Amino acid sequence: MTIESAIALAPAERAVNLIGADLTEKSLKLHLEGLPGVDAVGLEQRAAALGTRSIKTTSKAWALDTIVKLIDLTTLEGADTPGKVRSLAAKAVLPDASDASTPQVAAVCVYGDMVPYAAEALGSSWSNGSDNGINVAAVATAFPSGRSSLPIKIMDTKEAVANGADEIDMVIDRGAFLSGKYGVVFDQIVAVKEACRRENGTYAHLKVILETGELNTYDNVRRASWLAILAGGDFIKTSTGKVAPAATLPVTLLMLEVVRDWHLLTGEKIGVKPAGGIRSSKDAIKYLVTVAETVGEEWLQPHLFRFGASSLLNDVLMQRQKLTTGHYSGPDYVTID
């Protein structure tokens, strides 16, 4: 090993507890590479089997409402305007104007500069750091590529938190991860977590985006998930939505297995957020089944599971309308954003 590998890493409580106080690049590498392997064929078979569950009638009604409650309603475009963000916030508060029984979504997810508009537009529905209401989530750390220096990533995060972001969706440095520099990735997550600290000492929730579409193997996804948890992530998230493939059922299943194992080991509950590519209620229900049968139903709550999605909400609303009225209406009967 090089001398570099003996450099101690930033202390993160979970990693120190599990691996030891003398946390080094080398001890981290040994730990991550010692995790049991993943058999790709078997994992995909299991995911496919979970996808064949048939969710009908009352179960379906419950599932549709739950999906709405778990959505991070997202707009992450260069062309985003304050107007679009306000419209999104209004939809988050009242997803279906024709049916007041529709629950509210979990959060709106925007770029950092849009946080003030989102918070303002949510008005009294904004959670503002409390447990009630709709959160504002901001992507940060040079989203989506993560290609900038650590100080800039920290600034990016601090600014979003100062603007009122309740949750930070950060990206990991995939280049560093793939070249085996787990310590770099670890240190960055620890630093960003610290940047999530508000003046009053509380923390904005940190979701760590692994960008599984760039990690290529399931073994990598398992290591990256474990790494993100060790470094202090509150949530592990599949993708930015800017890289294909984004969230897939096998990848999400694997991340849920990591979360389940972490819970068995420490009693601590970590959240999972598949993002990108989940567009239909049918697909989203497969994810609910996978969560319930892997980590348990308890995870089907906004503080432990989210969908990062934009078009999914409208499909769920149409399905809800179908369940209530008995017939399909069509995309013109739900608002576009």
Add this chain to the structure above:
Amino acid sequence: MTENDKALSAKVPSFLDYAPAPESTSVLHLKKHYGLFIDGEFVDGRGDAFSTISPATEKEIASISNANSADVDVAVAAARKAYDRTWSKLSGADRGKYLFRIARLVQERARELAVAESLDNGKPIKESRDVDVPLVAAWFFYYAGWADKLDYAGLGPNPQSLGVAAQVIPWNFPLLMLAWKIAPALAAGNTVVIKPAETTPLSAMIFAEILQQADLPKGVVNIVTGAGDTGHALVNHPDVNKVAFTGSTGVGRAIAKSVAGTGKKVTLELGGKAANIVFDDAPMDQAIEGIVNGIFFNQGHVCCAGSRLLVQENVHDEVVDRLKARLSTLRMGDPLDKNTDIGAINSKAQLDRIRELSDIGEAEGSERWTADCPIPENGFWFAPTIFTNVSTSSRIAREEVFGPVLSVLTFRTPAEAIAKANNTPYGLSAGIWSEKGSRVLAVADKLRAGVIWANTFNRFDPASPFGGYKESGYGREGGRHGLASYLESAGWAAPAVTKGGKK
């Protein structure tokens, strides 16, 4: 929490109690009574008709004709006539056309066949829908392709069909076993008299309708229903050239004795007590799934089921804990519900045997654990059960239970795993779980079993030969090897050519 809140939360059903999602039986147009299928027509049997019931409800589904030895004579005669006059005279390409047609009709009527199979056998609809019926179609497609390529079956040029094949199949995969038997027999140019198991004749009756639909020449396939007597009459019939049997080792042994010296060609696919070996470097989550699939697939009514779990001792506790957690999520109940994982035990007799052997397991000192799942009131049910602290001499580690019962044993070294895995009178299948490719290959090389799965279990493909060592039988089914059971090389019958002194 107030009393009212408590009442409310008690009322909220768990998401995991998925609402019922039964597959509709409206696709099924069953007759009240099914006759024997002889010479292209349904005819009544001479024996006393019997009823076939749904093992999940114990309700009668239909009454079925019983073939006595006179009926078997008629069926064999029909098969002989069809062999002499039509089937052996058709070109391979033309035989292939019929098989392709059957395969497509199976696909067209897949839902109907799946519902019938689950109703009659008790297996969950997700298995009959996603495994049994698709494999049935795949088997006919595969052997349809072989029909005009028999020169490449490895038996030299122009191999010859045998004549009339007598086939007796079990109740665990009624339609799939029928396909395994009929498809290669017909592709090779033989005609068939087949006897489905007495508890599961229903899908074979629908298959007979498919044969009529496909316009298969009369007498090429004849289906005689009945119990052991019918099977006995069939395999001992003097005019059959080939006997193929899948079922218990006891019956297989009797068949081997009775056909000895008759010149009938025989393949036997019998019992098993497969070892599923989990090394400490296994992909753990997938290994757990594989163990579950290995022994709880089809309620464990699988001859190649991974019924002996051999776990490396340093991961034993972890594997058992994870396995119990996973088994607790299995859903037992109505076979026709799309969310059912474990269906009904096929018959009262089988349930009694599973209970008896499980009780013996407990009496012999093994530790029994049974998943906590509600048992329906009617029908035959056995909740997923695992035994730990099982010794190699224990009867549940030696005898085939043929039910959802897993025996867990440990090993320390690869050599011990191999020795324990091979220490059985059977040798049908085995499984190996390890992320290390070289270990998988080295261990597989030393296991005496016909099928070895690495990092998976209970996967079937028509291109892959299947069959056993020792008391698991002889002959291979599936793949090119499966054709050899229904053909003989052209040179076989004419040794005179080589005797003549010509080089």
